[in-house]
Ligand SMILES: Nc1ncnc2c1ncn2[C@@H]1O[C@H](COP(=O)(O)OP(=O)(O)OP(=O)(O)O)[C@@H](O)[C@H]1O
């Protein structure tokens with residue numbers, strides 16, 4: 001993995017800590033559509049950031065580029081190593097290295113959970129560890145420990161079709177956490193839930209970054225969700241219009 005020199009730390013009034021991830025001048029076009037235009041964003045340990053904006057404004061594209069799922073046409077995404085030994089430039093990694101890097105350092109929660117219906121809840125949670133080469137019994141043990149921390153111990157043996165929407169999303173949060181990632185990315189994680197269940201799922205998500213060395217990024221259309229995040233980034237036509 002390539003190490004790059006420490007960029008200027010920038011001036012962030014709200015934060016005394018150093019950034020965890022730095023995304024600079026990201027641009028991405030699809031044919032005539034500019035999905036992202038020079039978007040820059042720093043993420044800090046312990047914070048929750050909401051990404052908002054109208055449909056088509058580039059929210060998912062920003063999330064996917066920052067998370068290394070798709071690559072930008074230009075710009076840079078750098079993640080600090082947890083051991084302080086340097087930074088990794090995500091775009092500079094080969095596809096294979098980037099996949100492993102994503103599994104280690106990032107967790108994902110999507111609107112519909114994206115859980116695998118043929119597997120039990122505990123197998124779904126163990127999956128990132130199995131993909132990283134962990135043996136099955138260790139992976140299941142860590143998955144069950146994560147389920148326990150989230151108060152979901154009783155659900156491990158169920159198949160996904162036997163869970164409610166809210167339970168499924170909390171299983172997805174357990175799966176996102178199982179590798180102890182630096183950043184959790186969530187795209188409309190409560191979009192398919194009723195408001196009471198959405199609050200429970202949001203509580204569980206916010207707890208993943210509160211007081212932790214981890215950051216949480218939530219794409220949402222819901223102002224109530226955004227209001228509970230420490231910072232809101234608003235996109236319009238691929239540009240970051242405002243941050244508060
Ligand atoms: N794979 C793709 N191919 C072509 N155009 C795309 C692709 N992905 C996104 N776009 C376009 O890029 C723009 C930004 O899309 P994006 O999915 O990031 O928006 P969004 O803000 O997440 O919208 P929504 O709120 O509807 O999820 C849109 O105009 C979209 O049509």
Ligand SMILES: [Mg+2]
Pocket residue numbers: 059060061
């Ligand atoms: Mg989207």
